[in-house]
Structure formats: structure tokens, C-alpha cells
Amino acid sequence: RWTVVGRMADAALFEFLHMEMVAELWSHHSDPGPGGQKMSLSVLEGMGFRVGQALGERLPQETLAFREELDVLKFLCKDLWVAVFQKQMDSLRTNHQGTYVLQDNSFPLLIRMASGPQYLEEAPKFLAFTCGLLRGTLSTLGIKSLVTASVASLPTCE
Amino acid sequence: NKDLFVLTYGALVAQLCKDYEKDEDVNKYLDKMGYSIGTRLVEDFLARSCVRRCHSYSEITDIIAQVAFKMYLGITPSVTCNNPSRTEFSLILDKNPLAEFVEELPAGRSSLCYCNLLCGIIRGALEMVHLAADVTFLQDRLKGDRVTEIGITFLKKLDEKKYRRKK
Numbered sequence: 237r238w239t240v241v242g243r244m245a246d247a248a249l250f251e252f253l254h255m256e257m258v259a260e261l262w263s264h265h266s267d268p269g270p271g272g273q274k275m276s277l278s279v280l281e282g283m284g285f286r287v288g289q290a291l292g293e294r295l296p297q298e299t300l301a302f303r304e305e306l307d308v309l310k311f312l313c314k315d316l317w318v319a320v321f322q323k324q325m326d327s328l329r330t331n332h333q334g335t336y337v338l339q340d341n342s343f344p345l346l347i348r349m350a351s352g353p354q355y356l357e358e359a360p361k362f363l364a365f366t367c368g369l370l371r372g373t374l375s376t377l378g379i380k381s382l383v384t385a386s387v388a389s390l391p392t393c394e
Numbered sequence: 395n396k397d398l399f400v401l402t403y404g405a406l407v408a409q410l411c412k413d414y415e416k417d418e419d420v421n422k423y424l425d426k427m428g429y430s431i432g433t434r435l436v437e438d439f440l441a442r443s444c445v446r447r448c449h450s451y452s453e454i455t456d457i458i459a460q461v462a463f464k465m466y467l468g469i470t471p472s473v474t475c476n477n478p479s480r481t482e483f484s485l486i487l488d489k490n491p492l493a494e495f496v497e498e499l500p501a502g503r504s505s506l507c508y509c510n511l512l513c514g515i516i517r518g519a520l521e522m523v524h525l526a527a528d529v530t531f532l533q534d535r536l537k538g539d540r541v542t543e544i545g546i547t548f549l550k551k552l553d554e555k556k557y558r559r560k561k
Binding site for chain 2: 254259260279286287290
């Protein structure tokens with residue numbers, strides 16, 4: 237069943253679109269070989285990147301004057317995540333050497349997936365767009381990055 | 395954040411344009427994806443709104459325009475009825491939120507129905523409540539028309555006894 241009651245209507249509309257994009261683009265771009273999967277993920281990631289850039293360009297000017305990288309990451313965890321997913325990121329960790337781990341314990345795009353281990357394989361498809369989105373927004377803020385996601389148990393991801 | 399949906403939609407159309415050379419193929423896929431979304435969106439819609447049982451196609455079209463469009467896209471298209479038997483209607487949008495960031499169709503894409511997802515969504519949603527309809531764009535501002543007009547043609551005569559709106 238696909239209900240998203242309890243979230244705002246336009247958030248629901250985005251989530252339905254995202255679900256459909258994952259399903260549709262997956263069937264276009266994947267072929268049986270291992271290369272196929274990577275292609276589909278990179279197509280989704282690329283789309284997320286474009287959207288992230290566009291969102292970044294719409295940020296108010298004050299937000300662009302970040303003093304430190306950590307401020308940017310905090311901005312992503314709070315303001316961007318709330319704007320996109322109506323909630324804040326649950327935790328942010330860093331090694332202070334350029335690597336950051338953002339954790340969301342109930343990521344909205346994974347919430348509707350059942351939580352058995354057999355579904356873990358499917359999770360990357362649902363994260364690719366969002367990774368691209370983060371990379372795109374960071375790029376608008378002048379930061380080149382590599383964004384990857386992992387899921388140890390649904391619906392938590394980092 | 396409506397921007398997110400609109401921007402993501404734009405990225406989707408751009409990707410489909412890369413994948414398919416012919417405008418008709420892109421249009422077809424947008425409609426197909428919309429249909430699939432519509433079949434699920436209708437449950438979401440019914441859960442959020444308190445629509446009472448409808449007794450005519452014209453009531454249903456009014457609900458699509460005044461409740462559903464308002465809820466999901468923040469606009470209220472006006473409704474016109476196009477035939478005396480009241481089975482053909484138009485939704486007139488003078489502002490199209492999906493195309494907010496689109497000034498004109500991409501080069502070489504003059505037959506692209508940029509917002510075809512909407513037609514699919516309406517068709518899919520109606521089918522889930524047992525109403526067959528053809529839904530197409532009759533006018534499109536992106537193609538130079540004055541307004542954007544979506545035509546809904548209900549195909550079967552509404553049989554009151556058999557019609558049940560899903561709860």
C-alpha cells in the first residue's frame with residue numbers, strides 16, 4: 237500500500253515521483269551485467285545533482301557566506317534537509333579531515349520499504365538521487381565532494 | 395517544498411529527452427509514469443480530503459480542479475464543460491507550476507508535451523475509482539498557446555448503482 241498520510245501533500249507528490257523514477261529509470265538503464273546497475277545508479281545520481289545545484293542557486297545570499305566547511309555541513313543537516321524532507325538529519329559526525337557522516341534514522345524515501353534483509357539490496361536505488369542532490373548543493377556552495385550512502389538497517393541510512 | 399518537485403520533474407524530462415529521440419516516446423513515458431503515480435496518489439488524496447460521493451462527471455471534475463490541484467500543486471484551474479451530454483471537460487490553467495522554471499521547449503522538441511505526467515496522473519487516479527477517461531493536453535502555453543488546457547473525456551456512462559468511491 238502506498239499512503240503517505242501524515243506528511244504534507246506536496247512532499248507526498250515528490251515522494252511518489254521519486255518512487256516512480258527509481259522504478260522507471262531502473263528498467264530502462266539496467267542490463268543483466270554488473271555494469272547495468274552502476275549506470276542506473278549514476279543516472280539517478282546525476283539527476284539529483286542537477287536538482288541539488290538548482291536548489292543551491294535558490295538559497296538566500298546570507299547562507300552562502302559560510303566561514304567553515306563544518307558550517308556548510310550543519311546547514312545541510314538542518315536547513316536543507318528540512319526544506320527537502322521536512323525533518324532534520326539525526327546525527328552528524330566527522331573525522332575533522334574532510335570526511336563527514338550524516339545519519340538519518342528514518343529517511344523518508346526508505347520509510348515505506350519493509351525492513352527485512354532482502355530489501356537492503358534495493359536501498360541504494362532509493363538513495364542515489366539524494367546523494368546527487370547533496371553533491372549538487374555542495375557544488376553550488378563551492379565544495380567538490382564525493383557522496384555515498386549506506387544502509388545497515390532500514391529505514392536508517394548514512 | 396514545491397520547488398523540489400518541480401525541479402525534479404525538470405530533471406526527469408531532461409533525462410527522458412536524452413533517452414528517447416522522438417517526442418512521442420517521451421510523451422508516452424511521461425504519461426505512463428503519471429498513470430502509475432496516479433493509481434497510488436488517489437489513495438493519498440482520498441485519505442487527505444473528505445470528498446463526499448459524487449453523482450456526476452462534472453462534480454468529479456470540479457473536485458479534481460478545486461481540491462486535488464489545489465492540494466498538490468497549489469493552483470485551482472477553472473473548469474469548462476465542452477459538450478451537452480456533460481462528459482467532456484477542460485481544466486484551464488493560466489499558470490502551470492510544473493513549467494515554472496521552463497521558458498520554452500528545448501530545441502528540436504516542439505512536440506514535447508512537457509507536462510504529460512499530469513494527464514497520466516489524472517487518468518490513473520480516475521481509473522482507480524472505476525472511471526475510464528481520456529486525458530490529453532488541448533492547449534499548451536509552452537507551445538505558444540495562450541493558456542494550458544487539459545481535456546478530460548469520460549468514456550463510460552456513469553452508472554450510479556454500480557459506482558462506489560473507494561474509502
